[in-house]
Amino acid sequence: MSTFTRRATLGLLGATLATPFIVRSARAGTAINVGAMRLASHAPSYIAYERGYFTEAGLDVNFDYFEAAQPMAVAIASGDTGYAMTAISGGLISLAEKGVAKVIGGALSEEQGIPGQxxxxxxxxxxxxxxxxxxxxxxxxxxxxxxxxxxxxxxxxxxxxxxxxxxxxxxxxxxxxxxxxxxxxxxxxxxxxxxxxxxxxxxxxxxxxxxxYIPDYQVTTVFTSATNAEKEEAQTKAYLQALARGTADYNAALVDETTDAAEKEALVKLVASYVYPDRPIEEASASILAGAMRINADMALNKTSVMDQLEWFKAGDLVKDSITYETLVDDRYVDILS
Structure with missing residues (x-):
C-alpha cells in the first residue's frame, strides 16, 4: 500500500488486456476496496461483483462510495481505496505527478450514434x-x-x-x-x-x-495507486480483466443489444439495484436504458482524448506544465484505442 496518508494526500491536492481470459491474483481471496459512484457508468463493477467475476479472479471486493472524482483520487493515492473508475481530474493528475496514482485503463466514452452526456x-x-x-x-x-x-x-x-x-x-x-x-x-x-x-x-x-463539442471524449478512466500498479501487477491485471468481463456484459445487453430479452432485463435489474436502490424498477429501468453509453471493451484507453484533456489542464494552469502522458498512465496495462 502507499505510504501516503489521506491527510498527506489532501495536502498534495492543494498544490493490455489483449486476452479475454482471467488472470488470477497471486493471493486468492485478496481483499480490495473498489471506488464507486451510484451512476450507470459504474455498472461494470457491479456486474463483475454480482456475477462472481471478481471472486473468480481471486478478489474479495468491497465498494467505497463517493460523490465526486477528486475525493476518489485522494482515497486511491492514500491507499484507502484500491481501484476506481472516474473522470480525469486536476487532483488525479497532480497525484500522478507526485508518483502516487496511475491510470491503468479507459472506461466510459462518447461514441457517435450512441446517446451520450x-x-x-x-x-x-x-x-x-x-x-x-x-x-x-x-x-x-x-x-x-x-x-x-x-x-x-x-x-x-x-x-x-x-x-x-x-x-x-x-x-x-x-x-x-x-x-x-x-x-x-x-x-x-x-x-x-x-x-x-x-x-x-x-x-x-x-x-x-x-x-x-467533444467527439470521442474519454469520459472516465480506470486508475489505482502507483504502489498497486508497480508492486501488485497480478492483482491489478486480475481486477482489470474481471472488470472487462462486466463491461462486455453491459455493452452486449444495453449498448449493442445483442443479447436476448431475458439477459437485458437481468442486467437492468442488477444495475438498478445499485444506481437507483430506492426507486421502483419500472422507473429505474427507463433511466438506465435511456442512458447506456459505451464503456471501452477490455478497458482500452483513448490516448488522443487523454492528451487533449492534459493539454487543457496545462493551459488553465490547473496542473504543472511538465506533466506528460507517461506521468499519468501506466502503459503496461493499457490497450490504446487511438
Missing amino acids: KILVSNAAYEAGVTEPSKLDGKSWGITQAGSSFHYMGSKIAAREGIELRFKPLQKTGAVIGAIKSGQIDGWSIVPNLAATLADAGAVQIIGEVAN
Whole structure:
C-alpha cells in the first residue's frame, strides 16, 4: 500500500488486456476496496461483483462510495481505496505527478450514434431564453471542483461557442443537482441516465449533446495507486480483466443489444439495484436504458482524448506544465484505442 496518508494526500491536492481470459491474483481471496459512484457508468463493477467475476479472479471486493472524482483520487493515492473508475481530474493528475496514482485503463466514452452526456439548463434559464448552448454566454455553470470533468466539459463547450461561462464549484454531484433544480446555477452537463431522470421529472431542460463539442471524449478512466500498479501487477491485471468481463456484459445487453430479452432485463435489474436502490424498477429501468453509453471493451484507453484533456489542464494552469502522458498512465496495462 502507499505510504501516503489521506491527510498527506489532501495536502498534495492543494498544490493490455489483449486476452479475454482471467488472470488470477497471486493471493486468492485478496481483499480490495473498489471506488464507486451510484451512476450507470459504474455498472461494470457491479456486474463483475454480482456475477462472481471478481471472486473468480481471486478478489474479495468491497465498494467505497463517493460523490465526486477528486475525493476518489485522494482515497486511491492514500491507499484507502484500491481501484476506481472516474473522470480525469486536476487532483488525479497532480497525484500522478507526485508518483502516487496511475491510470491503468479507459472506461466510459462518447461514441457517435450512441446517446451520450447531455447539456442541461435550469427551468428558469430556459424560460429566460437559454434554449441552446450558444445562449449560455455569461451564465453560471455547475462544477464539483475546479479541474473536474464538469469544468473541462463546460470550458470546451464555451470555447466552441465563443462564449464565457461563470463556473460555480459545489463540491458534490448532489449539490450541483440541487442547484440546477432550484435555479441557483444555469447550466451543467451529466451522463444521459441522470439527465433523463431530471428532465422527465420536469426539473431541468436538455438543450444539447456533449459529443457535438467533444467527439470521442474519454469520459472516465480506470486508475489505482502507483504502489498497486508497480508492486501488485497480478492483482491489478486480475481486477482489470474481471472488470472487462462486466463491461462486455453491459455493452452486449444495453449498448449493442445483442443479447436476448431475458439477459437485458437481468442486467437492468442488477444495475438498478445499485444506481437507483430506492426507486421502483419500472422507473429505474427507463433511466438506465435511456442512458447506456459505451464503456471501452477490455478497458482500452483513448490516448488522443487523454492528451487533449492534459493539454487543457496545462493551459488553465490547473496542473504543472511538465506533466506528460507517461506521468499519468501506466502503459503496461493499457490497450490504446487511438
